[in-house]
Amino acid sequence: MFKHAIVRKPGKNFSEGTTTANLGMPDYETSLDQHNFYCEALKSCGLNLIVLEPDLRFPDSIFVEDVAVVTDKCAVITNVGNVKRQGEEEKIKEILSKFRNIEQIKPHGTVDGGDVLMIENHFYIGISERTNDEGAKQLSSILSRYSYTSSTVPVKSVLHLKTGMTYIGNNNIISIKQFVDVGEFKKFNIIELNENENYAANCLLVNDTLLIAKGFPKLREKLQSLDYKILEINMSEFQKMDGGLTCLSILF
Ligand code: CIR
DSSP: OOOEEEEEOOOTTGGGSOOOOOSOOOOHHHHHHHHHHHHHHHHHTTOEEEEEOOOTTOTTTTOGGGGEEEOSSEEEEOOOSSGGGTTTHHHHHHHHTTTSEEEEOOTTOOOOGGGEEEETTEEEEEESSSSOHHHHHHHHHHHHHTTOEEEEEEOOSSSSHHHHEEEOSTTEEEEOHHHHTOGGGTTSEEEEOOGGGGGGGOOEEETTEEEEESSOHHHHHHHHHTTOOEEEEOOHHHHTTTOOTGGGOEEO
16 A cells, blocks of 8 residues: 655646657646646545655656655665756655665666556566666666566657556556567456557556546546546646656655
């Protein structure tokens, strides 16, 4: 069970972050409303929220997930793969050090938290444009000291591993086509997305509630048929900046 969530409010210059989405500029006021709704959703799942003020030095710093991987036993500060984002981790490191033993990925290793998928005691680490082999090697070695196992997965068609797949409990994974045939995932029940619903792969399981992006009816129906307790969140402004539900918080 998660107890805490770290989130950071969008800054006025949120639209100046990095994106490949081609969906137009996000609207600041709408992003504030959507962020607020997201925070209320986390609270309704029983979480204590640690809300950080915007950091205008870093327009992408709302996507807090990327700067830390938190386990029951330690927090790994990641050294993100986008140099423009390096420095976002400072405040989060300070907060996490009150709760966990701090570990750190060192240059030239890079890891983005969006590439790290934890299922039980195993971590799948995406090798992507942001997470390199050296970063994955360092992360794997840190995790093994805390008795976690890990393995790597190549990420090609999406920004991060969790942009394309997430674990939603009960042995169920939601995935885009790219990851469906990856041998390591065969042991899971894979819910493959219709191609026009690929964005919906990034879901967030918060204790007994599954947060999903609003506007993806095929996935919603499927999950309802599996008896998930679902909360839909409008993510339109974050999608414009390549962000999803997991990116907006660090849960622990
Ligand atoms: C970036 O390109 O770094 C941000 N605009 C989006 C990061 C999204 N984070 C995530 O998927 N974990």
